[in-house]
Amino acid sequence: MLRLELYKIFKRPRTYISFAIVTAIAMVIQLAMLADGKNFISFALQAVTEQFDIQGNILNGYLVAYIILQSLLVQIPLLIALVAGDALAGEAGMGTLRLLLTKPQSRTKIVLVKFIASLCYALMLITWLAVVALGLSVLIFGQGDLINLKSDSFVVLLKQDIPWRYVAAFGFAALAMATVASLALLLSSFADNAIGPIMGTMGVIVVLMIFSTLELPIFAVIKKYLFTTHMIGWKGFFDDPVPYAAILRSATVLVVYTIVFVGITIFWFNRKDIKS
Amino acid sequence: MEQQPIIEARNLSKSFGNFAAVQDVSFSIYQGDVYGFLGQNGAGKSTTMRMLLGLIFPDNGSVYIKGTRFNNSSRHLLKHVGAVIERPDLYKYLSGWDNLRMFAKLSGGKISEERLNEVLDVVGLKGREQDKVKGYSQGMKQRLGIAIAMVHNPDLLILDEPTNGLDPQGIYEMRLLIQRLSKDFGKTILISSHLLYEIEQMATRMIIIHKGKKVVEGDVKTLMAPAENLMQVRLQNNTNALATITDSTWGKLLTSHHGDTYTFKMPQTDMPALNDWLVSAALGVLEIKSTHSLESYFLSLTNNEHAKAGAV
Numbered sequence: 001m002l003r004l005e006l007y008k009i010f011k012r013p014r015t016y017i018s019f020a021i022v023t024a025i026a027m028v029i030q031l032a033m034l035a036d037g038k039n040f041i042s043f044a045l046q047a048v049t050e051q052f053d054i055q056g057n058i059l060n061g062y063l064v065a066y067i068i069l070q071s072l073l074v075q076i077p078l079l080i081a082l083v084a085g086d087a088l089a090g091e092a093g094m095g096t097l098r099l100l101l102t103k104p105q106s107r108t109k110i111v112l113v114k115f116i117a118s119l120c121y122a123l124m125l126i127t128w129l130a131v132v133a134l135g136l137s138v139l140i141f142g143q144g145d146l147i148n149l150k151s152d153s154f155v156v157l158l159k160q161d162i163p164w165r166y167v168a169a170f171g172f173a174a175l176a177m178a179t180v181a182s183l184a185l186l187l188s189s190f191a192d193n194a195i196g197p198i199m200g201t202m203g204v205i206v207v208l209m210i211f212s213t214l215e216l217p218i219f220a221v222i223k224k225y226l227f228t229t230h231m232i233g234w235k236g237f238f239d240d241p242v243p244y245a246a247i248l249r250s251a252t253v254l255v256v257y258t259i260v261f262v263g264i265t266i267f268w269f270n271r272k273d274i275k276s
Numbered sequence: 277m278e279q280q281p282i283i284e285a286r287n288l289s290k291s292f293g294n295f296a297a298v299q300d301v302s303f304s305i306y307q308g309d310v311y312g313f314l315g316q317n318g319a320g321k322s323t324t325m326r327m328l329l330g331l332i333f334p335d336n337g338s339v340y341i342k343g344t345r346f347n348n349s350s351r352h353l354l355k356h357v358g359a360v361i362e363r364p365d366l367y368k369y370l371s372g373w374d375n376l377r378m379f380a381k382l383s384g385g386k387i388s389e390e391r392l393n394e395v396l397d398v399v400g401l402k403g404r405e406q407d408k409v410k411g412y413s414q415g416m417k418q419r420l421g422i423a424i425a426m427v428h429n430p431d432l433l434i435l436d437e438p439t440n441g442l443d444p445q446g447i448y449e450m451r452l453l454i455q456r457l458s459k460d461f462g463k464t465i466l467i468s469s470h471l472l473y474e475i476e477q478m479a480t481r482m483i484i485i486h487k488g489k490k491v492v493e494g495d496v497k498t499l500m501a502p503a504e505n506l507m508q509v510r511l512q513n514n515t516n517a518l519a520t521i522t523d524s525t526w527g528k529l530l531t532s533h534h535g536d537t538y539t540f541k542m543p544q545t546d547m548p549a550l551n552d553w554l555v556s557a558a559l560g561v562l563e564i565k566s567t568h569s570l571e572s573y574f575l576s577l578t579n580n581e582h583a584k585a586g587a588v
Contacts, residue, residue, distance in 0.1 A: 001381075001382065004378050004381060004382070007374075007378070008367065008370075008378075011367075011369060011370060011374075012369055013369075094365055094367070094368075095362075095363060095365025096365050096366065096367060098331060098361050098362075098365065099359075099360075099361075099364070099365060099366070099379065099421075099424070100379075100382070101329070101330070101331055102329050102331070102354060102357070102358075102359040102361065102425075103354060103379065103382040103383055103384075104351055104352045104353070104354040104355040104382075104383065104384045105351065105382055106348075106349075106351055107348065107351070270348055271333070273326075273331070273332040273333060274326065274331040274332065275326075275332065
């Protein structure tokens with residue numbers, strides 16, 4: 001059943017729009033860095049170079065990949081919502097959900113298969129992101145130490161110490177995307193056409209991200225409970241030392257949210273009248 | 277030993293808000309039945325069919341498939357059923373073959389390619405199976421829907437308005453296909469349609485529901501052969517005909533009169549005697565026929581205004 005679900009997803013031309021968007025954004029940033037990267041770097045490191053002597057290939061593939069990942073922070077979840085939000089509501093809108101549910105398959109299984117298929121899609125998108133953002137950047141700009149500028153400090157990571165951090169960061173991103181997929185699937189189970197859940201997921205993520213990033217005391221209390229706060233946990237792998245406890249806490253929050261979202265979807269979908 | 281129904285609805289009820297869509301509807305469908313499901317738009321046909329398939333959950337009552345209670349935890353029982361509910365909505369971006377293969381895999385059990393080809397042949401889509409469904413006509417989609425419904429060789433086919441959206445040629449072909457499924461392949465079929473003539477041609481048993489309630493259920497021949505029918509007689513233009521008839525013993529059986537057409541309510545077996553008398557009275561009989569069609573029967577039961585139009 002999972003194979004059939006994946007077959008349906010990857011037979012639709014619109015599935016590939018996400019891959020095209022990721023490629024386009026990555027390549028635009030890479031071209032910009034090729035054209036004007038040196039100026040950008042010297043501007044960004046202005047404060048640092050006043051006190052430190054920095055040598056070597058600073059504008060390297062690892063840095064460019066890191067910049068691309070920061071830029072795609074909002075876009076990738078939205079692209080996941082395109083597929084996961086469509087999973088149940090899209091079928092309801094097309095009328096195929098009716099036919100699907102006349103077959104001897106449990107509704108719980110249908111929800112789980114659609115979640116896993118959305119997850120597979122998310123994994124493929126993240127793998128593709130790794131290829132174009134990291135692989136292509138390294139190919140174009142070469143390797144080098146990564147200077148990670150933070151608000152009040154900077155971290156220098158040696159080039160031989162970087163690849164595993166990217167692997168871990170992409171793994172964490174996959175977990176975050178699982179949460180996004182489960183939210184989109186939940187909203188998808190409430191609707192009979194795909195637009196609502198896709199827009200709904202985007203709306204929830206954008207609003208919660210604003211809450212998560214705004215440094216206002218009023219949001220401080222709820223911030224740590226929002227899954228969007230923990231979606232950027234992958235950045236921890238580019239710190240030194242790596243804050244494993246914080247990363248683990250974020251991962252746990254994301255897993256709990258994912259289980260809750262999928263659980264509510266199963267509960268709701270098992271009671272839903274199919275009138276479309 | 278009493279035959280076990282393939283599917284049985286027991287006291288099904290369903291409301292949407294304050295609207296009672298189906299109220300206490302019960303019926304049974306047995307092996308070999310072509311079971312007509314009749315009702316006006318909004319009578320509750322589709323809601324009932326959806327409850328039979330577990331698409332809509334009843335507020336009260338239950339469904340039994342082959343003697344076992346069907347609910348959300350016994351969905352495996354759906355392997356005994358194939359269905360096309362309203363439109364056969366399919367994955368338009370996939371080919372007919374892909375759609376069929378995909379739903380076949382979800383239908384329970386292993387289904388061979390040979391079987392897929394066989395059902396495509398039965399529904400007349402052989403040679404078009406590799407075309408994308410978005411290029412199919414409505415009739416082709418309906419036929420592919422039926423192929424999907426029957427691919428796993430279920431005991432019962434549930435077809436909700438299978439002739440909807442079809443042109444006259446399509447309706448004719450669909451009727452032939454359904455008759456073939458029943459006669460040649462021994463399928464038990466539950467079919468709903470607005471086209472009463474189609475049901476009259478195909479069904480062996482039927483149920484009529486009106487405003488969510490069962491009005492009548494039973495064998496079509498029995499229901500359609502009541503003690504008294506309406507006989508319609510068309511006579512040559514004869515100014516004395518009405519007076520001649522009302523003065524005779526047949527006058528008390530006359531129920532309506534429009535122009536040269538006279539309607540009598542009487543047993544069908546008296547038709548030859550009426551004809552003999554009309555001929556002997558030299559009233560010039562042009563036509564004499566029973567008007568008891570499924571349509572008139574349906575309208576009389578559902579109190580449709582059209583049924584009253586011909587009354588004296």
